[in-house]
Amino acid sequence: MRADLLTSVLTELNGTSADIxxxxxxxxxxxxxxxxxxVGLDEDRVGAMSAAMLSLGDRIADELAxxxxxxxxIKGDKGYIVMTHGGPDAVLTVLAKPNAKLGLIFxxxxxxAESIIDIV
Amino acid sequence: MNKIYTGEDRRGFSTTHTNEIKLVVVGNVGSGKTTxxxxxxxxxxxxxxxxxxxxxxxxxxxxxxxAMEYGLLQMQRxxxxxxxxxxxxxxxxxxxxxxxGAAGMIVMIDNGHDAPLTELDYFLKLHGKFLNENPxxxxxxxxxxxxxxTGLLDYHSYAIEKGFSIPVMKVDARVATDVRNVLTxxxxxxxxxxxxxxxxxxx
Numbered sequence: 298m299r300a301d302l303l304t305s306v307l308t309e310l311n312g313t314s315a316d317i318x319x320x321x322x323x324x325x326x327x328x329x330x331x332x333x334x335x336v337g338l339d340e341d342r343v344g345a346m347s348a349a350m351l352s353l354g355d356r357i358a359d360e361l362a363x364x365x366x367x368x369x370x371i372k373g374d375k376g377y378i379v380m381t382h383g384g385p386d387a388v389l390t391v392l393a394k395p396n397a398k399l400g401l402i403f404x405x406x407x408x409x410a411e412s413i414i415d416i417v
Numbered sequence: 418m419n420k421i422y423t424g425e426d427r428r429g430f431s432t433t434h435t436n437e438i439k440l441v442v443v444g445n446v447g448s449g450k451t452t453x454x455x456x457x458x459x460x461x462x463x464x465x466x467x468x469x470x471x472x473x474x475x476x477x478x479x480x481x482x483x484a485m486e487y488g489l490l491q492m493q494r495x496x497x498x499x500x501x502x503x504x505x506x507x508x509x510x511x512x513x514x515x516x517x518g519a520a521g522m523i524v525m526i527d528n529g530h531d532a533p534l535t536e537l538d539y540f541l542k543l544h545g546k547f548l549n550e551n552p553x554x555x556x557x558x559x560x561x562x563x564x565x566x567t568g569l570l571d572y573h574s575y576a577i578e579k580g581f582s583i584p585v586m587k588v589d590a591r592v593a594t595d596v597r598n599v600l601t602x603x604x605x606x607x608x609x610x611x612x613x614x615x616x617x618x619x620x
Contacts, residue, residue, distance in 0.1 A: 325467035326481050327507055345507040349484035352465035360463065386468075 302416045303331035310409040316397035317405070318376070322413055323347050323388040330387065330417075347390040351380050368403070379406055383413030436495040440603065441515050442486075443544060444525030445536040446504035449558040449590030451482055453525065454501045456593045457600065458488025464501075471505075484511055492597060493604055509543060516544070521603045522553040524583075525590070526572070529562030534575050541579055548581060552606035555585040556599050 307320045311333050321332035321340075327348030329340045354369040371378040377393040379402060389410050393402050442450045455462050465484040486501030500519070502512040516522070524540045526533050537555065541548065555572055559565070572585045584602060589595045 324470050326469055326471070326483055327467075327505070328470055341507050342510075345483075345505075346510065348467060349465070349503070349508060349511055352467060353484045356463060356465055 299416060300331050303413065304333065306409055306412045306416065307331060307333040310391070310405055313405045314393075314397070314401060316394045316402060317391055318394060319392040320409070321347070321390045322383060322417075323390060325352070325386065325388060343390065347380055347388050351382070351388050354380070368406075377402070379403070381406060381410050383410045384417055387413050387417045389413060431494070435491075437498070438495055438521075438604075438607070439498045439500065439519045440521050440523065440600070441500045441502060441512070441519040442523045442525060443502050443512050443540055444504060444523075444556075445527055445530060445540070446481065447478060448504065448525040448527035448530075449588075450501045450504060450525050451486055453556075453558075453588070453590035453596045453599075454486050454488040454499050456591060457490050457596045458499065459490045460488065463487040481505060483508060485515055490600075492600065495604060497600060497604075499600075512543070516547050519547075519551065521551055521607050522547060523556050523599060523603060524553060525556045525558055525588075527559045528557050528565045528567060529559040533557075533567050534571065537572060537575060538579065541576065541581055545581075548583065552603060552610050553581075553583050554599060554603045554606065555583055556588040556590075557585065558588055558590050560587050560589070 303322045307322065310320050311317050319334045319338065321334060321343055322330045323344045324330055325348060327345040329344040332340055334340065334343065350369055355366045358364060358366040368379060368381040374395065376395045377397060379391045379393065381389050383389045389406065391406050442454060444450050451464065464486040465482060466480040467483045469479060469481040482501060482503040484503065488499040490497050490499065500515045502515050522544060526537050530536055555576060557569060557572060569585050569587055576583050584606065586599055586602060588599050
């Protein structure tokens with residue numbers, strides 16, 4: 298039930314922009330709660346890596362006095378990875394194309410994160 | 418005598434100057450990696466704990482490490498940077514990242530596990546390359562667990578059977594002196610390896 302709701306949020310998120318290629322909701326300890334991923338991406342790896350990265354981001358933001366973490370952004374030559382908290386009990390990870398309009402992506406991701414907070 | 422060991426050579430080990438060294442702690446879920454680092458670190462440990470949602474992890478504790486831990490301490494004129502890894506298998510990629518540049522490894526095994534030797538085997542295989550090139554040590558925890566039947570000798574002969582000549586020690590991860598003993602033993606292994614005369618292969 299909850300997984301279905303989360304999947305519908307992700308499907309909607311992926312539909313808002315052609316630049317968003319994949320998205321997933323993960324528990325803070327790295328277990329997949331819902332995902333809309335292309336074939337070939339290993340759910341478990343995406344989950345574990347997202348949880349590790351976001352928890353490191355949390356600590357770094359705190360240690361270096363940047364306040365509460367809002368998002369982690371990774372840029373590679375083949376695209377972006379955006380990670381953000383969906384409340385204290387969920388992590389939202391989004392994969393986007395290299396030419397994506399980041400401002401729009403951030404906005405869509407923020408909206409989706411708010412919906413996830415309501416569900417989780 | 419000391420002269421052999423002193424000097425600026427980074428590969429050597431100085432007995433008069435402060436050395437710096439990176440050590441990494443690996444091991445199965447709930448074996449006490451986080452507890453051990455917290456017991457000996459002289460700085461507040463930088464950690465990444467998340468609420469554990471799996472039963473295997475919940476058996477012993479409410480939270481689990483998801484990325485890494487970092488602690489720092491000084492002993493034997495050596496500054497030890499201590500890195501802890503997550504115990505759950507899906508985070509194994511973090512362990513290989515954290516092993517970069519490390520001088521030694523502590524493999525912590527929970528003796529109360531249903532099959533502790535299988536766990537030891539997993540980590541010996543996963544870090545086999547590292548352990549072949551660098552000194553390591555097996556630290557067995559949870560010896561007060563009443564269900565325990567595996568003894569230190571079992572671990573030792575198992576490791577030898579798998580081709581690893583590696584010291585095995587019993588440790589209570591909650592006790593700082595216990596963990597410091599393990600670190601001292603590993604330091605000795607590292608110093609031995611670094612100051613050993615180069616053997617002429619044709620000799």
